[in-house]
Amino acid sequence: MTAARFDLKMDVEEKALVAHAAALAGTTMAAFVRNAAKEKARDLLERESRMTMSNDDFQALTKALNGAFKPNAALQNAMDLARKIRRA
8 A cells, every 4th residue: 555645734722632532542643533534535425425315206216217218309300310320
């Protein structure tokens, strides 16, 4: 693993808070901050990768996905044109 450096400035009160928490956790400040940042990042990325919707919205989506597809006029014209070009 190649290490990358990340510098962080804190005010005195923040540093004291983190130092106290790290001591209670039995780890260094750097390890405490690194682990807290990774945990927060994973939580955020997991939350943002999910789609949440109401039951009504889910039912509407399911109905739309399972329903028969009928192209509108513009799409039908484009598909007809593509078929003609392919045959030529």
